[in-house]
Amino acid sequence: MSTEPTASGHEAASPAVDPPAWLQRIKSNYCRVCGSPLKLLKPDGEREWRHVCGSCGYVDYHNPKLVVGCIVEHEGKILLCRRAIEPCRGLWTLPAGFMELNESTAAGAARETWEEANAAVKVLAPYAHWDIPVIGQAYILFRAALAPPYTFSSGSESLEVALFAPESIPFDQLAFSSVSITLRLYLEDLRAGTFRLHHGVIDKRPGSQPNDPGAFVVRDHMALELGGASATAAGPGVQEQ
Amino acid sequence: MSTEPTASGHEAASPAVDPPAWLQRIKSNYCRVCGSPLKLLKPDGEREWRHVCGSCGYVDYHNPKLVVGCIVEHEGKILLCRRAIEPCRGLWTLPAGFMELNESTAAGAARETWEEANAAVKVLAPYAHWDIPVIGQAYILFRAALAPPYTFSSGSESLEVALFAPESIPFDQLAFSSVSITLRLYLEDLRAGTFRLHHGVIDKRPGSQPNDPGAFVVRDHMALELGGASATAAGPGVQEQ
Incomplete structure (x- = not known):
């Protein structure tokens, strides 16, 4: 099998402007550490959108x-x-x-x-x-x-x-x-x-x-x-x- | 290799009385869905301790x-x-x-x-x-x-x-x-x-x-x-x- 990456190294490139729809559907609203609201944003140095706590900085990663x-x-x-x-x-x-x-x-x-x-x-x-x-x-x-x-x-x-x-x-x-x-x-x-x-x-x-x-x-x-x-x-x- | 389970099917049986120390160390304090506090308890029909929301019932599973x-x-x-x-x-x-x-x-x-x-x-x-x-x-x-x-x-x-x-x-x-x-x-x-x-x-x-x-x-x-x-x-x- 061939898994030669695209320029971004991804199977499907992340949209530049908006977080992908499947990520927006994940019910990740509040920080599990401090309870503050989470926001979808791209942290510094990251290619991917993440759910990030506006208060303590916790990143709610979602993994398989x-x-x-x-x-x-x-x-x-x-x-x-x-x-x-x-x-x-x-x-x-x-x-x-x-x-x-x-x-x-x-x-x-x-x-x-x-x-x-x-x-x-x-x-x-x-x-x-x-x-x-x-x-x-x-x-x-x-x-x-x-x-x-x-x-x-x-x-x-x-x-x-x-x-x-x-x-x-x-x-x-x-x-x-x-x-x-x-x-x-x-x-x-x-x-x-x-x-x-x-x-x-x-x-x-x-x-x-x-x-x-x-x-x-x-x-x-x-x-x-x-x-x-x-x-x-x-x-x-x-x-x- | 042999992986014959113990009576509980586990490598290490869960303590009957208290949640295991490693689970207590996980910072899972608030519900990611509704923001309410989570409690460590054994849900009905489950063998394992889980972080469960006292308000909306969400279970914060932790997986490898x-x-x-x-x-x-x-x-x-x-x-x-x-x-x-x-x-x-x-x-x-x-x-x-x-x-x-x-x-x-x-x-x-x-x-x-x-x-x-x-x-x-x-x-x-x-x-x-x-x-x-x-x-x-x-x-x-x-x-x-x-x-x-x-x-x-x-x-x-x-x-x-x-x-x-x-x-x-x-x-x-x-x-x-x-x-x-x-x-x-x-x-x-x-x-x-x-x-x-x-x-x-x-x-x-x-x-x-x-x-x-x-x-x-x-x-x-x-x-x-x-x-x-x-x-x-x-x-x-x-x-x-």
Whole structure:
């Protein structure tokens, strides 16, 4: 993929005169430190518009959030959760959620799997990284194996939890673009007999529903072929140090 | 690596009675939406303590931030920037910085390289992901090649920018643990003739300086062997789709 920057080094140059509309929509009105009103301005030496406190000078930066989760394998099947909460209540997803401070991505992915599916897992390897700029999220999904006692059940955010054989994955009832794309690639890799490491960008049509068909495209997909990794639904397959 | 969760699914269980000290240290005093005071409490159905607005109910979540950057290769050498700003003013680093909303990790890494080194690059492949829980950051570093017109110079945050042969990298004058660890592995991979994909956790001793020797350890290091990737300091070496 090519990411040769424009003169400003940005995918989309910042407007010179007004802050971008998406920034104006962020509800950042008051300073979290001193409670004074924030103003949108370009601080000295910065290219970007920021929410800045007129009183104490605090800058309220807005950064992408990490969503972490697991593709849990057990006896050739993949664990999915049917969502009990919005968005996409009733649809199936991989166990995943926002990474917390004070944990690693792998630990966060295991924690989310525990919370949503009451399943203990062994994290095997990173599998996919998807940036979704329009919603300010980056997904990191790991391959994992169900761990002793090899049990699972619905957490508070799930209506049900089940293991699906690759050919039975309900692609027409999946909750999110990132989940749909990841599972399609995962099945491709299983068929090819080798797991790859996937990295790319999901562009969503602003305002579209989370899994609206045709509402998203993958671009800048980098698929790194792994050496010595035999793809079986339950095998570890990667070097661990 | 093993990430079998404890009963709570956490690396460190939350105290039952008081919010953790690190959370109490975060200056989250007022609601960014309505300006009312925030309180630390456990919302209904949540395991974690949160800063919650007593007036409008807004929850001020704190999430890890992504730092993105490039290992830029050109004619067998690696591009480093000497920092003009704190922390670690005067020490050398890979071009990297906080990912912004509205961009991808790869585009952010190219943007930071443009801002700090006035260098256009072609991003080749992800190379390393490091979680640093104690400072709430996740580093994502890409391999990249210097792109036309193959020039570079100091950006406003750099004192100087230079290309270093692998044997000349100033390991005793590097700015950050993540940079030091990444460059050591990169040289290992160059010597072995194959790039790997690295993922792991950097544990820092709280309160230590950014590159204090012995102040950090790498744990849960997963090194994924890549197939068909010939490691030369300038070659692409990965499948691009």
